[in-house]
C-alpha cells in the first residue's frame with residue numbers, strides 16, 4: 001500500500017462571479033491551476049444576502065459538467081429547455097452541459113446562510129457534444145456512512161470502501177469513474193480509504209483543517225485550500241483540533257488537450273471559435 005501525500009497546495013482566493021456572488025476559487029484560478037479532469041472549484045459561504053442574492057443569471061456552458069452541492073440554503077435552476085430544479089440543503093445538481101445549455105442559478109432566499117460548492121468537471125472529447133442533461137439529487141438520496149472512528153461520510157458519486165463495506169453514491173458510471181465524498185471527522189479522529197492508484201485526487205477542507213499522509217510524513221492542509229495528492233492506493237486523513245469537514249474528489253485523468261474560453265471548454269481553438277459563433281447565432285444548444 002502506498003499512502004498518498006500532499007504534492008501541491010492551492011490556496012483559494014476571494015473573487016466574484018455571476019451577478020456578483022462572492023466566492024472563493026481554488027482550482028481554476030488560472031488555466032494552469034487545474035487537476036485533470038477537474039477544471040474549477042468554487043465555494044460560496046455567507047450569511048449576508050448582499051453577497052449572494054444576485055445569483056448567476058442566464059449564461060451558457062459547453063463541453064463539461066457542473067456539479068453544485070449545497071450544504072445550506074436554496075437555489076433554483078432553470079434552463080433554456082424549460083426545465084426547473086430546486087436545489088435544497090444537502091442536495092446536489094449534476095449537470096452535463098454537453099453541446100450546450102443556457103441556464104440560470106438563483107438563490108431562493110433573502111436571509112440566512114448560503115453555503116455550497118460548484119465543481120467543473122471536464123468531459124472527454126467523445127462526450128462534449130452530447131445533448132445537455134441534468135439530475136437533481138435530494139439530500140435523502142445521498143447515502144451517509146458512519147465512520148469507525150466517529151464522524152461520517154456522504155457518498156455523492158462513485159463508490160467508497162470503508163472497512164471492507166462498499167457504499168455506492170447516486171451518481172455512477174461516468175467515464176472518468178469520478179469519486180465525490182463529503183467527509184466529516186471529529187477532533188482527533190482519523191479516516192482511511194482505498195483509492196485507485198492512477199486516479200488524480202484532491203482534498204478541500206471547508207471547515208477546520210487536517211493532516212494528510214502516514215503519520216511520519218503527514219502534512220497539514222488549511223481550510224479553503226486544495227491539497228493535490230500524489231499517486232498512491234490509499235489516503236490517510238487526521239482531523240485537526242476542531243474536527244474537519246472536507247471534500248475528497250478523485251477521477252481518472254482524460255489526458256486530452258484543453259482549450260477554454262470562459263464557460264466553453266473544448267479541445268481546440270477552432271472548437272472554441274465554433275462555440276462562440278454558435279452562441280452568437282442562437283444555435284449553441
Ligand code: FE
Pocket residue numbers: 056059061066103105
Ligand atoms: Fe452555470
